[in-house]
Amino acid sequence: VTSKCLLMKAEMTGSKSGRREKPKDAFEDTDGLYDPECENTGVFKAKQCNGTTCWCVNTAGVRRTDKHDADLKCNQLVRTTWIIIEMKHAERNAPLNTRSLEKFFKETITKRYMLDGRYISSVVYEKPYITIDLKQNTSDKSPGGVDIADVAYYFEKDVKGDSIFHNSKLNVSIDNEMLHFEKTVVYYVDEIAPEFSMKSLTPGLIAVIVIIVVAIVAGVVVLVFTRRRKGKYVKAEVKEMNEMHRGLNA
Template sequence: MKSLVLLALWLCAFVVGAWAQCQCPYLKWATCDGTPCQCSVSVGNGEKQVLNCSTLVPKCFLMKAEMYRARKGLSTRTGGKPTEHAFVDNDGIYDPECEIDGRFKAKQCNNTNECWCVNSAGVRRTDKGDKDGISCSELVETHWIRLELKHKETQAKLDATQLKAALGAAMESRYNLSASYMNNSEYDPQARVVVVDVVKPVGNRNVDLSRMAYYMEKDVKVLPLFEGEKKFQPTVGGQQLDFENIVVYYVDEKPPTFTMKRLTGGIIAVIVVVVLAVVAGLLILFFARRRERARYEKTQPREMDEMQQSLS
């Protein structure tokens, strides 16, 4: 009898241990089961995306899962431009088309007839246009990401060298990205802003910088995507650091092709006002000179008559 009890306890422990191991640490929405363990996430009605939970989930899969959850009413809370061609994601989340390996397809339409081209981070890099009129011949790679992080107030001043080391350690332990890709780091203690440049060699297709950037954005702006929702709080000089804002700039291997259409209504309105003011000024100057000329032409014959009378 005692042996049966021990066997039952062992089986329970085995089942609990197997269940604990069959989880996806990199996505809290994932469901995992089976032997061997397999994890997936819902991205559509009856549509599940199988995941590799040994690393960060591709950004394209994450966005599809977020859009699906938003449609279903489920919770989705989960230093300047480095170059003149850097740009930020002003469009936000959309329902993307993904390749089988999780990369973005070059052309995105968000299930509409309006489409645009994206980079490898899924960020729009062209104007939007008609579905049949937009051609995206390639998925341009993002090789440089600049992170501008603003931290909350701390009790003691932070050492810039220690801060860089802490962020590098977080890159490796939390985001599975080697700290060697941290090309540069600058810290402004007055503004509480740290700028980190994450750069990979042009032509490198083995490292996806967008995964790290997207997970970090969720960590700072919303809630962590990780199972357990453990916060992003690097330790610097014995202090746990909390961040309150993040701005991400993307630099692609080829410059984006935005045109004047990308200007916001406010900027266009300012341009129109300036142009109208210039035109109005020119018209006023034209009529003023015309009036002076007419006055001169009227006074000239009168002066000639007076001169003739004086001579006679």
């Protein structure tokens, strides 16, 4: 399996020369396909740039910081230890056989991409979603071994019909029935949390955060107002009781 970094570089070279058009939905990450800088070993360099704009990436080549100028320092290539591949299959009446589905994907990943089966943490089916978890720590990966980031890249392109194996298209068949997917999303979890600022968050996420904050503030205001009203009521009640008591004594 060729490294993801070298594959991306080859794709960009092909696009620039006109030999191969850039796939419309090759990536689910926010930056899409870019021309990466690779180490001699084929892994991504920690710092990637497009002209004078630079950012830091993980071992999957996915941006994990805000974009800065060329003075940005990326001290290390942070390892992606967990990759979650989530697929939504086309609508169907009956659910798939869970055991057959799990067997198909585990065999495909181990045989087609040569990944050690112990890195396939789970294959979960919750109609219509299929979720594959790949986990691989730095200490787990042997020198020259297949990286889960490379496998996820090959797999995603296979599922989307843009296979890197040009003469060997992947047909997802469960119990002799072809399976088609409406959407595939890949999530990356690094051993060190990404470093994004609030300004880099999407407008939708910012809106959700604002709504939550407003709801919390509103709740606090209502609670304080309610307690104050309750306090005034108790004081008034005590005052009335005292007046009645004085009246009886008189």
